[in-house]
Amino acid sequence: MKALVYHGPRNVTIDKVPDAKIEKPTDVVVKITTTNICGSDLHMYEGRTNVENGKILGHENLGEVIEVGNAVETVKKGDYVCLPFNVACGFCENCERGLTGACLTVNPGTAGGAYGFAGMGPWSGGQAELLRVPYADFNCLQLPPDGKDKQDDYVMLADIFPTGWHATRLAGLTPGDSIVIYGAGPVGLILNPAVEPVQTGAGNAATGPLG
Numbered sequence: 707m708k709a710l711v712y713h714g715p716r717n718v719t720i721d722k723v724p725d726a727k728i729e730k731p732t733d734v735v736v737k738i739t740t741t742n743i744c745g746s747d748l749h750m751y752e753g754r755t756n757v758e759n760g761k762i763l764g765h766e767n768l769g770e771v772i773e774v775g776n777a778v779e780t781v782k783k784g785d786y787v788c789l790p791f792n793v794a795c796g797f798c799e800n801c802e803r804g805l806t807g808a809c810l811t812v813n814p815g816t817a818g819g820a821y822g823f824a825g826m827g828p829w830s831g832g833q834a835e836l837l838r839v840p841y842a843d844f845n846c847l848q849l850p851p852d853g854k855d856k857q858d859d860y861v862m863l864a865d866i867f868p869t870g871w872h873a874t875r876l877a878g879l880t881p882g883d884s885i886v887i888y889g890a891g892p893v894g895l896i897l898n899p900a901v902e903p904v905q906t907g908a909g910n911a912a913t914g915p916l917g
């Protein structure tokens with residue numbers, strides 16, 4: 707398959723690499739049809755991380771399921787799915803508390819996994835023709851029947867929208883509360899489209915390392 711591969715600061719190329727495939731029975735393989743370049747991809751591209759050479763980038767992914775592992779219960783071949791950027795197991799202590807960005811299973815020795823990102827586990831990214839999705843029942847957001855037609859909208863569920871939304875949940879915000887958002891990039895702006903943004907420079911109001 708073709709994939710966007712990191713070779714060092716400001717050096718990424720489209721390379722021919724082995725096809726993504728089912729490696730565990732809980733996996734699916736997705737044919738990527740839409741993927742975003744995130745502001746946090748630039749952290750790696752510009753050499754501000756310790757991402758390893760050879761990493762396939764891309765954590766905002768959407769596509770069609772083309773292969774399904776034997777232990778996958780709910781995701782089916784032909785489904786259009788969006789893949790929120792955090793890879794998580796769904797069954798560890800942190801996932802059960804809703805802290806899926808700090809999953810204890812998917813990044814041994816530390817916490818929290820993501821597709822194609824520095825320090826977030828072994829997972830390849832989706833700026834590629836094919837993507838392996840582990841714990842597919844937990845990580846695939848199955849889209850409604852208009853998923854294929856509206857994929858440019860639904861792909862925002864991979865990072866931008868839920869990152870902003872998750873911040874409001876973790877902060878315990880309720881309607882009518884007043885808040886200050888530091889660094890109102892796209893994620894910060896999506897917290898409240900009615901807010902007049904004050905330009906304070908680049909950066910997002912992300913809650914995690916991505917976004």
Ligand SMILES: [Zn+2]
Nearest residue numbers: 795798801809
């Ligand atoms: Zn977990």
Ligand SMILES: [Zn+2]
Nearest residue numbers: 744865916917
């Ligand atoms: Zn992102």
